[in-house]
Amino acid sequence: MPARRVRLLMMNAALGPLDYRVPDGLDVNAGAVVVAPLGPRQVLGIVWEEERLPAERIDDSRLRPLLGVCDVPPIRAELRRLIEWCADYYCAPMASVARMVIASSAALRGAATMTEYRLTGGMPERMTAKRELALAALEGEQASLRELAEMAGVSEAVLRGLVNQGALEPVEVDCDRPYPQARADYAVPELSPQQAEVAARLVEATASGGFSPFLLDGVTGSGKTETYCEAIASALEHGQQVLVLLPEIALTEAFLRRFENRFGAAPVQWHSSLKATERRRAWRAIAAGTAQVVVGARSALFLPYANLGLIVVDEAHEISFKQDDGVRYNARDVAVMRARFERIPVVLASATPALESLAMADSGVYERLVLPSRFGGAQMPAIQLIDLTEEPPERGEWIAPPLRRALFDRLEKGEQSLLFLNRRGYAPLTLCRDCGHRLQCPHCSAWMVEHRFSARLACHHCGHEMPPPKACPECGATDSLVPCGPGVERIADEVAQILPDARVTVATSDTLNSPERAAQFVAEAEHGAIDVIVGTQLVTKGFHFPELTLVGVIDADLGLEGGDLRAAERTYQQIAQVAGRAGRGAKPGEVLIQTRHPDAPVIAALAAGDRDAFYEAETEARRHAHAPPFGRWAAIIISSEDEAEARMAANRIGDTRPRLPDLQIYGPAPAPMALLRGRYRFRLLVNARRSAQLQQTIRQWIAAVQHPPGVRVGIDIDPYNF
Ligand code: ADP
Ligand code: ZN
Numbered sequence: 001m002p003a004r005r006v007r008l009l010m011m012n013a014a015l016g017p018l019d020y021r022v023p024d025g026l027d028v029n030a031g032a033v034v035v036a037p038l039g040p041r042q043v044l045g046i047v048w049e050e051e052r053l054p055a056e057r058i059d060d061s062r063l064r065p066l067l068g069v070c071d072v073p074p075i076r077a078e079l080r081r082l083i084e085w086c087a088d089y090y091c092a093p094m095a096s097v098a099r100m101v102i103a104s105s106a107a108l109r110g111a112a113t114m115t116e117y118r119l120t121g122g123m124p125e126r127m128t129a130k131r132e133l134a135l136a137a138l139e140g141e142q143a144s145l146r147e148l149a150e151m152a153g154v155s156e157a158v159l160r161g162l163v164n165q166g167a168l169e170p171v172e173v174d175c176d177r178p179y180p181q182a183r184a185d186y187a188v189p190e191l192s193p194q195q196a197e198v199a200a201r202l203v204e205a206t207a208s209g210g211f212s213p214f215l216l217d218g219v220t221g222s223g224k225t226e227t228y229c230e231a232i233a234s235a236l237e238h239g240q241q242v243l244v245l246l247p248e249i250a251l252t253e254a255f256l257r258r259f260e261n262r263f264g265a266a267p268v269q270w271h272s273s274l275k276a277t278e279r280r281r282a283w284r285a286i287a288a289g290t291a292q293v294v295v296g297a298r299s300a301l302f303l304p305y306a307n308l309g310l311i312v313v314d315e316a317h318e319i320s321f322k323q324d325d326g327v328r329y330n331a332r333d334v335a336v337m338r339a340r341f342e343r344i345p346v347v348l349a350s351a352t353p354a355l356e357s358l359a360m361a362d363s364g365v366y367e368r369l370v371l372p373s374r375f376g377g378a379q380m381p382a383i384q385l386i387d388l389t390e391e392p393p394e395r396g397e398w399i400a401p402p403l404r405r406a407l408f409d410r411l412e413k414g415e416q417s418l419l420f421l422n423r424r425g426y427a428p429l430t431l432c433r434d435c436g437h438r439l440q441c442p443h444c445s446a447w448m449v450e451h452r453f454s455a456r457l458a459c460h461h462c463g464h465e466m467p468p469p470k471a472c473p474e475c476g477a478t479d480s481l482v483p484c485g486p487g488v489e490r491i492a493d494e495v496a497q498i499l500p501d502a503r504v505t506v507a508t509s510d511t512l513n514s515p516e517r518a519a520q521f522v523a524e525a526e527h528g529a530i531d532v533i534v535g536t537q538l539v540t541k542g543f544h545f546p547e548l549t550l551v552g553v554i555d556a557d558l559g560l561e562g563g564d565l566r567a568a569e570r571t572y573q574q575i576a577q578v579a580g581r582a583g584r585g586a587k588p589g590e591v592l593i594q595t596r597h598p599d600a601p602v603i604a605a606l607a608a609g610d611r612d613a614f615y616e617a618e619t620e621a622r623r624h625a626h627a628p629p630f631g632r633w634a635a636i637i638i639s640s641e642d643e644a645e646a647r648m649a650a651n652r653i654g655d656t657r658p659r660l661p662d663l664q665i666y667g668p669a670p671a672p673m674a675l676l677r678g679r680y681r682f683r684l685l686v687n688a689r690r691s692a693q694l695q696q697t698i699r700q701w702i703a704a705v706q707h708p709p710g711v712r713v714g715i716d717i718d719p720y721n722f
Pocket of ligand 1: 189190191192195218219220221222223224225226375544
C-alpha cells in the first residue's frame with residue numbers, strides 16, 4: 001500500500017516545498033500547520049494542495065514522517081488562496097507571505113501560560129551601573145526577560161542577576177484568557193440623514209455577505225467612522241469578525257476609546273510591538289473566532305480569522321499601508337483581495353482617496369459612498385496662502401508675520417493652534433561654517449538630523465545615533481557647527497519666543513512613542529491643556545480636537561521637492577488632511593499655508609478648495625507618465641555592501657533586459673537612497689502597459705541572472721517612490 005503523503009509549504013523561504021509521510025493515527029488535511037523533521041531540526045510547514053504547489057516527487061521510501069500537528073485551526077482555503085495571490089502578484093516567496101500568517105510562534109507551540117517578569121520594588125544587594133539602568137528603565141513594565149532586556153538596553157544576563165537578587169519576580173500569564181465581548185447595541189448614536197443612508201448601504205452589504213468593495217469618500221469630520229461602525233455592529237450581530245486597519249499606532253489609541261464607548265468593550269489590537277504573550281493571545285483568539293473586532297496595522301491583514309465578515313481600511317490613502325521591505329505589499333490592495341477571497345465587503349475610507357481608488361470607483365468596480373459635508377453643521381475651514389516671497393519671516397525664523405498674528409490671536413481667545421511641518425527633530429542638517437562639511441550618516445546617503453530634546457544626532461533611515469560633536473570632524477574647528485533649516489523642535493522654540501505664555505507640545509513619533517504617551521497627548525489636547533501643537537504627519541489625520549481653530553502649514557513646498565511622481569498627490573493629501581483638523585467643533589477653522597509657489601497647481605487647488613481640479617490635473621500627469629491607473633510601474637532594487645559588486649550585478653540585470661513592445665525599462669541608476677543601512681543600492685524601473693505580463697516577465701528575467709551571495713535583488717510592484 002502506498003504511503004499517505006502530504007506536501008508542505010515550508011515556513012522558510014530558502015526551502016522549496018517538501019513531501020512527508022503521514023504516520024498512522026495522525027489526521028491531517030490541507031491547511032493543517034504541522035511540525036516536520038529537517039535534518040536534525042524541527043521545522044514548521046502548512047499542508048498544501050499538491051497540485052497547487054509543484055515540486056519534484058520523491059520516492060515513498062525516502063519520505064520522513066511528520067512529527068505532529070499544531071493545536072491550532074487549519075489555515076482556511078480562502079487564506080491559502082490569498083497567500084498564493086500575494087506571492088504571485090508581489091513576486092515574493094510564498095513562505096515569506098505565509099510567515100505573516102503564522103505571526104506568533106508562541107501561538108503554535110508555547111504553553112497557555114507564559115512567564116513574564118516585573119520589578120518587586122526590592123533592591124539588589126550589589127548595585128552595578130547596568131543594574132541601576134535596568135531598574136530605572138523597567139519601572140511599571142512586565143514582559144519576558146528578552147523583551148525587558150531590549151527595553152532596558154542591557155543583556156538578559158543582567159536581568160537574570162536581578163531575578164536571583166529578588167529585584168525582579170516571575171509572573172505567570174494566562175495567554176488564553178478570553179477578551180471582553182462587545183455589544184452591537186451598546187451606545188447607538190443618532191446618525192444624520194446622510195450618514196444614515198451610507199450606513200444602511202454598508203449594513204445591507206455586510207448582512208447579505210458577498211464581495212463588495214466600497215470607497216467611502218467623505219470630507220474630514222463628516223462622520224465616516226460612525227457610519228462604518230454601523231456595519232461593524234451588523235457583523236457582530238451575525239457573529240462575524242471585523243478587521244479595521246489603521247495607518248498608525250498613535251491613531252489607534254483614540255480609536256480604541258471611541259470604539260469602547262460605542263461597543264462597550266475595546267477591540268483586540270494587533271501591531272508589531274505587541275509582547276509575545278499578547279501576540280499569542282490575540283493570534284489564537286483570532287483563529288478561534290473569539291476576537292470579534294481586530295484593530296491593527298497592515299500586518300493584521302494576514303491573520304487567520306475564523307469567520308471574517310467585514311474589512312475596513314481607514315485613511316486608506318495613507319502611504320504607511322505600503323510595506324517597503326520583505327514582502328513589498330500594499331495593505332490597501334491586499335485588503336480588497338482578501339475580501340474577494342473571503343466573499344465579504346471591504347470599505348476604503350478617506351477624505352483624500354488615492355487616484356487609483358477614485359479610478360476604481362469611477363469605473364464602477366468600487367461602489368462609491370459620499371459624505372459631502374461635516375457632521376453637525378461644522379463648516380469646512382477657510383484656507384489662505386501666505387506667499388513667502390512677499391511676506392518672508394525674519395532671518396533665521398520660519399513663521400511669517402500673518403501666521404504669527406494668527407497664533408497670537410488664538411492664544412488671546414483661548415483657542416488651540418496646530419503647526420504642521422513634516423520634519424522630526426530640531427534641524428535636518430548640521431553644517432560647519434568654516435569648511436562647509438555636512439554631518440552625514442556613515443551607513444546611508446542621508447544627513448544626520450539634530451534632536452535637541454534627546455541631545456543626539458540621528459539618521460532617520462537606519463537609526464544610527466551619535467552625540468553632537470564638539471568640533472567639526474573634517475577641519476577640527478570648534479564652535480563652527482550650525483544647524484540648518486527647521487524641524488518641529490525648532491519651530492516649537494520659535495513659538496515659545498513669540499508666545500512665551502503658550503503651552504507648546506511637539507507631537508511626533510519621537511514624543512508619542514508609546515500608547516500611553518499618545519493617550520496622554522490626546523487627553524491634554526482635548527481638554528485644552530495645550531495651546532499650540534507642533535507636529536509632523538502624525539497629527540494630520542484622525543484626531544478630533546474641538547478647540548482647534550487654526551492650522552498653519554510651515555512649508556507646503558517641502559513634499560514637492562525631489563520630483564517623485566506621487567509628490568503632488570501626497571502634498572495634496574497631507575495638507576488637506578491637516579487642514580481638516582481645524583474647526584471641527586462649534587467654532588470655525590482657519591488654515592494658513594506658507595509657500596513660495598502659490599501658483600503651483602496643487603497649492604492653488606488647495607487654496608481654492610477645489611479637489612476635482614487637483615484630481616483632474618493629476619490624472620493628466622499620470623496618463624502622460626503611463627502611471628497607475630493608466631499603466632504600471634515596478635522597481636528592481638539591487639544592493640550589496642560592496643559598491644562595485646552592486647553596480648556589476650545591476651549591470652548584469654540591465655544587460656539581459658527583455659525587449660518587449662509593452663514594457664519600457666530604465667536604468668540601472670543609483671537608487672534614490674543610494675546607500676542605505678550600509679548597502680549600496682542601484683535601481684531599474686519598469687513601466688508596463690496594462691496589457692503586459694509584468695510580474696511573470698520580471699520573475700523570469702531576474703531568475704535567469706546569477707549573483708555572488710552578497711547581492712540582494714528586491715522587486716517592488718506598484719512602488720511608491722519613483
Ligand atoms: P471622519 O472620520 O469622517 O473625519 P468622524 O467620524 O471622526 O469623522 O466624526 C467627526 C466628529 O463628529 C466626531 O467627533 C464624531 O464623534 C462626531 N460624530 C459623527 N457622527 C456623529 C453622530 N451621528 N452623532 C454624534 N456625533 C457624531
Ligand atoms: Zn543611516
